[in-house]
Amino acid sequence: MDKIRLTAVSYLNTKPLLYGLLNSTLAPQLDLELNIPSVCAEKLTRGEADLALVPVAVLPELDNPHVISDYCIGTVGAVKTVCIYSDVPIQQVETVYLDHHSRTSVQLTKVLLRDYWSLSPALLPAKEGYIKKIGGRTAGLVIGDRTIGLEQQFKYVYDLGAIWMKHTGLPFVFAAWISNRPLPAAFVRRFNKALASGVAQIEKLKYLLPSPHPDFSVEEYFTKYISYEFDAAKRQALKHFLAAIADKTPAISVAGL
Incomplete structure (x- = not known):
């Protein structure tokens, strides 16, 4: 079997999944690259990757997408690392910079502004250094x-997960x-087994991964804020989100959706 070209998000929340893959017997079959979500x-x-950990907002753009894994980057409530930051209450905000790293978070922001807050501030695509421009309204x-921090x-x-x-x-x-x-079904089974192994090693990873900030707990982040199992509730949530950003939910080849 040829190597599977694999690209994955380079953020901290992906580390348990990558740890499982790279320490599995599947590792020699993977040609792995790490990138920001949008890349x-x-x-x-x-078509430059066969399999990718990607923002789910890309699904409507794919001709024949297959969500193959029992694991994802998800949350049940607060996520901690997808947030709108402001000096004033959101009802007083006039402009919102949108992080260019992930289309899912951008789309989620638009949905919540429209459907939860009923607000319509000006939305600007962000460039590197935009965080320094946050202030006032x-x-x-x-x-x-x-x-982080x-x-x-x-x-x-x-926190958009909480909202x-x-x-x-x-x-x-x-x-x-x-x-x-x-x-191949055999590859998918081994892939899921490797991911499960990585998630099971979170207790070990808290010692292997340095905290990016003195007040940031890696273990708490992995266990309290990030939820990796792509269970029935998350499948329902994904359908709900895709319906909110499109006139209809695209056909997706995945059990339960």
């Missing part, structure tokens, strides 16, 4: 490792393992 999506869309969506800089922090839960009563799926073609 992972681009590589899958262009200008807020910013920030995702991933760059959020930001809650100490801004008076108002809106989505208030709005829908559902968990949320930020990224899923998606292929652009069917993969």
Whole structure:
């Protein structure tokens, strides 16, 4: 079997999944690259990757997507690393910078502004360095490792995982393992087994991964804020989210969706 071209998100929350893959017997079959979420999506869309951990908002753009794994980057309530930061209450915000790293978080922000807050501030695509421009009536969506410690800089922090839960009563799926073609069933079984092994090693990983901030607990983040199992509730949540960003939910080849 040829190597599977695999691209995955480079953030801290992916480390248990990568640990499982790289320490499995499957590792020699993987040609792995790490990228920010938006680049992972681009590589899958262009056919430069066979399998990718990508923002779920890319699903409508794929001709024949297959969500193949029992594991994802999800949350049940607060996620801690996908937030809108502001100096003023969100009702007073006039402009929101949108993090360019992930289309899912951008789409989630738009859905919540429209359907939960009933607000329509100006939305600006962000470029590197935009976090320094957050202030006054200008807020910013920030995702991933760059959020760590930001809650100490801004008076108002809106955790989008927590807001989505208030709005829908559902968990949320930020990224899923998606292929652009069917993969052998035997490979998928081994892939899921490797991911499960990585998630089971979180107790060990808290000693192997240094904390990115003195007040940040790696173990708490992995166990309290990130939920890796792609269970029935998350499948329902994914359908709900895709319906919210499109006129209809696209056909997706995955059991339970």
